[in-house]
Amino acid sequence: MAKPPAQRSSRTEIDQFLRKRRDIVEFVDRQPRLMFCLDATASRQPTWDRASHLQREMFLAVNQSGSLSVQLCYYRGFGEFQATGWTGDSQKLAANMGRVSCEGGHTQIERLLEHALREHGRSRVRALVFIGDAIEEHPDRLCRLAGQCGLRGLPLFIFQEGELRDAERCFRRMCQLSGGAWARFDQNSPGTLAALLSAVASFAAGGVAALEKQGNESAKLLLEQLKP
Incomplete structure (x- = not known):
């Protein structure tokens, strides 16, 4: 028995769909952008579950209004590097974070910074957060890329787990x-x-003024370093 012909969308419906999609893309592009980056190598496994939970809860709380557009990036394993699309949906971001697990491998901070500079070149990224514990790359190359971030107005906020002195100096x-x-x-x-x-x-959503309003010790710690 022949199937009835599928109902085709009218030109008006197609135009409405495309217009709605374009409006969503433009809205996300206008939002302040924050890049959130994780070292997901095996050395972080002992504290991964707790840290991941805090990260998810923080974005759910801070970004309830969808005021930020966030991209999640992480590296792990044998040369694996992943970057999600930009999203202002905190539930979606939290779900993305929940799917990341640790795998043994070397750090890929240089690759991460190169990606960040490309994204920043397309559309401004207000800040990059990196959470990690070690460096297995040449510090001079990482500092060169960090300097490029500074010249282009992309500040790095690095939160170090543990007490590796060489990593701390470079970070x-x-x-x-x-x-x-x-x-x-x-x-x-x-x-x-x-x-x-x-x-x-x-800070990413409202700059230094928003950070000053927080008034807690963490905000003060960051402000002290941000002042020229």
Whole structure:
């Protein structure tokens, strides 16, 4: 038995669909953009579940109004690097974070910064947050890229887990060169990470003025480093 012909959309319906899609894309493009980057290599496994939970909860709380457009980036395993699309949907972002797990591999911070500069070149990124614990790349190359971020107005906010001194020196220098800020957290101070992430989200959405309004210790720590 022959199937009845499928109902075709009218030209008006197609135009309405395309117009709605274009309006959504333009709205997302106008939102302040925050890049959220994770080291998902095996060294972070012991504290991954707790940190991931805090990250998801923070974005759900801070971005209820959809005021930020966020891209999630992470690296892990044998050269794996992933970047999601930009979204202002905090539920979608939280779900994306929940699907990331750790795998053994080397750091790919250079690759991450190169990606960030390309995205920033397409449309301004207000801030980049990076959460990691180690560096296995040449510090000079990372600092060169961080300097390019600074010249182009893309501040790096690096939150270091643990106390590796070589990593700390490089992370601190990268933040200075980019015009951003560095801070440390560990598994014994989960609230510190949540407060730091909330502070950067406020900065990305409203700049230094929004950060000053927070008035908590994490905001003050970042402001001290952001001042010229």
